[in-house]
Amino acid sequence: MAIILGRDTRVLVQGITGHQGTQHTRAMKEFGTAVVAGVTPGKGGATVEGVPVFNSIAEAMQKLPAGERPNAWICFVPAPFAKDSAYEAMENGIRKLVIITEHIPVEDAMQLMAYADYKRAVVVGPNTPGIISPGEKAKVGIMPAAVFRPGRIGVISRSGTLTYEVVNSMSEMGFGQSTCIGLGGDPVVGTSFVEAMDMFAADPGTDAIVMVGEIGGSAEEMAAEHIVSAGIRKPVFAYIAGRTAPAGKRMGHAGAIVLRGRGTAESKVKALTNAGAKVARVPSEIPKLLKEAGL
Amino acid sequence: MKLMELNSRELLARHGIPVPAGKAVTGPEGLQSISGPVVIKALVPVGGRGKAGGVKFASSLEEARARVKDIIGMDIKGYKVRSVLVAEKIDIARELYLGITVDREAGMALLMASASGGMDIETVPEERLFRAHINPLIGLQSYQLRDMLTMLALDKPVGQQVSDVTKRLYAAFVAEDAELLEINPLAVTPAGKVIAGDAKAVIDDDSLFRHPALREPEPDITPLEQEAREKGISFVQLDGNIGVIANGAGLTMATLDALGLMGGQGGTFLDLGGTDDPEKVKEAFRILKKAKPKVILMNIFGGITRCDTVALGVHDVVKAEGAGAPVVARIKGWYEEKAREILKDAGLITATTMEEAAKKAAELSREA
Numbered sequence: 001m002a003i004i005l006g007r008d009t010r011v012l013v014q015g016i017t018g019h020q021g022t023q024h025t026r027a028m029k030e031f032g033t034a035v036v037a038g039v040t041p042g043k044g045g046a047t048v049e050g051v052p053v054f055n056s057i058a059e060a061m062q063k064l065p066a067g068e069r070p071n072a073w074i075c076f077v078p079a080p081f082a083k084d085s086a087y088e089a090m091e092n093g094i095r096k097l098v099i100i101t102e103h104i105p106v107e108d109a110m111q112l113m114a115y116a117d118y119k120r121a122v123v124v125g126p127n128t129p130g131i132i133s134p135g136e137k138a139k140v141g142i143m144p145a146a147v148f149r150p151g152r153i154g155v156i157s158r159s160g161t162l163t164y165e166v167v168n169s170m171s172e173m174g175f176g177q178s179t180c181i182g183l184g185g186d187p188v189v190g191t192s193f194v195e196a197m198d199m200f201a202a203d204p205g206t207d208a209i210v211m212v213g214e215i216g217g218s219a220e221e222m223a224a225e226h227i228v229s230a231g232i233r234k235p236v237f238a239y240i241a242g243r244t245a246p247a248g249k250r251m252g253h254a255g256a257i258v259l260r261g262r263g264t265a266e267s268k269v270k271a272l273t274n275a276g277a278k279v280a281r282v283p284s285e286i287p288k289l290l291k292e293a294g295l
Numbered sequence: 296m297k298l299m300e301l302n303s304r305e306l307l308a309r310h311g312i313p314v315p316a317g318k319a320v321t322g323p324e325g326l327q328s329i330s331g332p333v334v335i336k337a338l339v340p341v342g343g344r345g346k347a348g349g350v351k352f353a354s355s356l357e358e359a360r361a362r363v364k365d366i367i368g369m370d371i372k373g374y375k376v377r378s379v380l381v382a383e384k385i386d387i388a389r390e391l392y393l394g395i396t397v398d399r400e401a402g403m404a405l406l407m408a409s410a411s412g413g414m415d416i417e418t419v420p421e422e423r424l425f426r427a428h429i430n431p432l433i434g435l436q437s438y439q440l441r442d443m444l445t446m447l448a449l450d451k452p453v454g455q456q457v458s459d460v461t462k463r464l465y466a467a468f469v470a471e472d473a474e475l476l477e478i479n480p481l482a483v484t485p486a487g488k489v490i491a492g493d494a495k496a497v498i499d500d501d502s503l504f505r506h507p508a509l510r511e512p513e514p515d516i517t518p519l520e521q522e523a524r525e526k527g528i529s530f531v532q533l534d535g536n537i538g539v540i541a542n543g544a545g546l547t548m549a550t551l552d553a554l555g556l557m558g559g560q561g562g563t564f565l566d567l568g569g570t571d572d573p574e575k576v577k578e579a580f581r582i583l584k585k586a587k588p589k590v591i592l593m594n595i596f597g598g599i600t601r602c603d604t605v606a607l608g609v610h611d612v613v614k615a616e617g618a619g620a621p622v623v624a625r626i627k628g629w630y631e632e633k634a635r636e637i638l639k640d641a642g643l644i645t646a647t648t649m650e651e652a653a654k655k656a657a658e659l660s661r662e663a
Contacts, residue, residue, distance in 0.1 A: 079501065079504075080504055080505075103501040104501060105472055105499050105501045105502035105505070106397055106472070106474060106499045106501065106502070107431075107469060107472050107499065107502065109402070110397070110402050110403055110404065110431045111431045111432070113402040114402070114403070114430055114431050114432045115432060118432065142599060143598065143599075144598035144599050144628075144629070146598075146629070147598060147628075157545075158545065159543060159544060159545025159546070160543050160545065160569075160598075161541075161542050161543025161545060161546040161596050161598060162543055162545030162546040162548075162549050163545070164596055164598040164628075165546055165549070165596045165627075165649075168596070168627075168628075185544060185545075187397060187399040188397065188399050188402045189402075192400070212545070214544075214545055214548060215548070216399075217399045217400060218400055219399075219400060222400060239549075241545045241546075241548035241549045241552060242548040242551075242552065243552045243555060244548075244551050244552050244554070244555040244560075244561065245548055245551070245564075246533060246534070249531050249533075249564075250531070251531060251544055251547070251548050251564055252529045252531075252543075252544025252545075252547060252548070252564065252566040253544040253545070254500075254501065255399065256544060256545075256548070260417055265552075281552075281556060282549070282552075282553050282556065282649065282650055283549055283649065284648060284649065284650065
C-alpha cells in the first residue's frame, strides 16, 4: 500500500519533448510506472520513449481508449506557462498533479491552489522532486530510484537532494519506504505536511512517518499541532535543516527564509519535540532513531 | 525584491492611491520651487534613516535646498546618499496601518489593518489587528471591507476613502506580483483626507519576467552574491570561515548545520543544484574561492547528478588554479568510487559521511 499513487496510476507528462521531460519519462518507465501520454503543443504525433505525444490534454483524452487515459499529471514546462497547463490538466479531469517546475510566481501558485481546492485535486509542488511508492513501482517525479526500497515508512519532505540523503541512509539500514512525497521548496505549495500526514495515518501500509523540514514558514509547527489535535498514533520522526541559517537570508529555496523571527529551525524542533516526535540532529540519525523505536 | 521608497510610492500612485506630491533630486539645483512645508529624505535602501540624520524638514525653498545639500553625500550604514526625495509634508491627525502579504500556509493573500498606525505592525496586539484572507478566485469582497471599517471605527467619509485605498492596494498586489505591500502610516489629515504616509513594497523575484522594468540591482546583497546571481548560482555569504559547497538547498543547509554541531562555522552557502556540468562546477568553485574561506567543505550526494562529473569539474579547477585552502570532500551516490579517485588525484581530503567531513573541516579551520 501507499498514498496518492498505486499500481493503477497512469501518467501524462506535460512538456515531454524537452530534455527533462524525455529523460524522466525514461526513468519513470524504467521504474515500472505506466506513462501513457505526453503533451507538447505542436509536437503531436511524435513518440518519446515509446510514449505517444499529443498537442493538448484534450486530444490525449479523446484519442486514448477509456481504460488507458491518464489519471496523474507531471509538469516540466517553464514557470511562465506552468499555471496555464495545470488548469488544462484539471479542466480535463485529472485530479493528481505533480509540478516539478521551479520559480513559478507566488501569485500563480495561489490562484492555482485555490482552483485545485475547488476541483478537489491533489497538487504536489511546485518545486518538488515528486512522489514515489517503491512497492507499487509507481514514480511520478524525478528522484533517483536507486536509493529507494519498498517498505513501511512514509517520508514527507520539503527538499530534493536532502531527501535522497535521508532515504539512502534509511534504505542502507533496512528501512524501506511506503511512499516518499516531496512537498516542494516554494512558499506556497499544494499538499502540506498536515495533509500528507493524514494520508499516511490512514494508510495500512505505513507504520511510521519521517518528516524532512527546513526553515521558513510554519508548516512544521502546524504538523506538530496536528499530531496532538488529530491524535496521530503512528510514530513521527523528523529532521529540520537550517539550524545555523542566518535570519533574513533566503537559503536556496524560495521558501527557506526566517522572516521577522518566524520560521526558525529552533521553533520547529521545539514544536515537534513537544508533540512527541523524535527529532534527529543530522540526517543519518533518522534510521538510528527508527531502530531505537523498534521499527 | 524590495523596492526603494521612491519606486514604492510610484507603484501606489500608478494604482490611484493618493501619495504626497514629491520629486527626487540629486542636488539643490534640482529643486526649483516648493508649494509648502516639505520633508527631505535620503534615498538609501536601508531603514533607520531618521536616526542617521537622513530625514529633514524645511518650510522655504532656500531652507529646503540647504537641507538637500546637507543630506547628499552623507554615508548611511555604508550607503552613500546620491539622491533625496523632496515631498510635501502632510499634516497628520490620525495614523492607520494597511498591508497585504502572502500567507504561505493558507496559500492566500492576507489583508491586515489597524487603527494603530505609524508603529511596527509586529508590535500591534492581536485584538487591535484586522486580518482577512483574500481568495484569489473571488478577490476582495465588500463584506470584508465592512468588517474592516467596523473594527477600525472610522467615520463614513474617511471609511469610504480607506475602502477605496484597500481595493486599489489589492489590485496593485495582484498586478505587480507583490509579496508585501504596506502603507504605514496611512495618514488621515485634519481635513479628513486619506493619504499614504510611507510605503513598502516587496516584489516576488520569480515574477520579474512579467515586470521587465523592475530589473534593478537588489540593494541588500553583497557584490559576490550579485556576481553569483548573474551566473545563475545559488550563493549566500555567511559569517564563518569554512566555505560550504553542496548540491541541493536542503543538503547545503544540513551540511552547514553538521558543521555547526562539530564546532565549525560556515562562511558560504553554495548550492550547485542539479548540475553535473563540469564547466558550471568550475564557475561555482571560483565564486567560492573569491569568498576566501580558510577551509572548503564539499558535500555531494549524487542521485540524479553523477558524482564523477562533478568531481572532474572540481579536479580541473583545483589542478589548474589551486584551491586556495584545504578541501574536505564527501561524495556519495552515483559513480562515487570513480569520483573519490578523481578527487584524491587533485589532492583533496575525502570522507565517507557528512559528519566525518564536517568534523575534519571544523578541525582544520581551528588549525588554520
